[in-house]
Amino acid sequence: QVQLVESGGGLVQAGDSLRLSCAAPRRTLGWYNMGWFRQAPGKEREFVAAISRSGPRTYNEAAVQGRFTISSDIAKDLVYLQMNNLRPEDTAVYYCAAAPPGSPSRVAGSYANWGQGTQVTVSS
Numbered sequence: 001q002v003q004l005v006e007s008g009g010g011l012v013q014a015g016d017s018l019r020l021s022c023a024a025p026r027r028t029l030g031w032y033n034m035g036w037f038r039q040a041p042g043k044e045r046e047f048v049a050a051i052s053r054s055g056p057r058t059y060n061e062a063a064v065q066g067r068f069t070i071s072s073d074i075a076k077d078l079v080y081l082q083m084n085n086l087r088p089e090d091t092a093v094y095y096c097a098a099a100p101p102g103s104p105s106r107v108a109g110s111y112a113n114w115g116q117g118t119q120v121t122v123s124s
Helices: none
Strands: 005-007 010-013 018-023 033-039 046-051 057-059 068-073 078-083 092-099 118-123
Touching: 005 092, 018 033, 018 092, 018 118, 033 068, 033 078, 046 068, 046 078, 057 068
Parallel strands: 010 118
Antiparallel strands: 005 018, 018 078, 033 046, 033 092, 046 057, 068 078, 092 118
16 A cells, blocks of 8 residues: 655635645655546546656646646655646645556546545635
């Protein structure tokens, strides 16, 4: 079991930026693919972005529209989600997750390890 801890959420205004962080156990990023998902009230969990252990990134472009960037710092065992130009529709609980290499990165079922989530609220 991989324990993940998200941080960095908060209440911001539309147009603001936030950077979410996900702390992973040592060496996790060198083995697992890492993803960010979000879940708004009354909606299903939605894929946001993923980064493979070798570096390639995948985004839900319909949702983020070029505003979000996923990155990782292997030396610090951290995964980031930089979110710019936030909108009220980005309001959700954001989850970090880890999946074995080779599994579909956009599919929540590929991820066996999840953090507790961090709340992001964007006011208009």
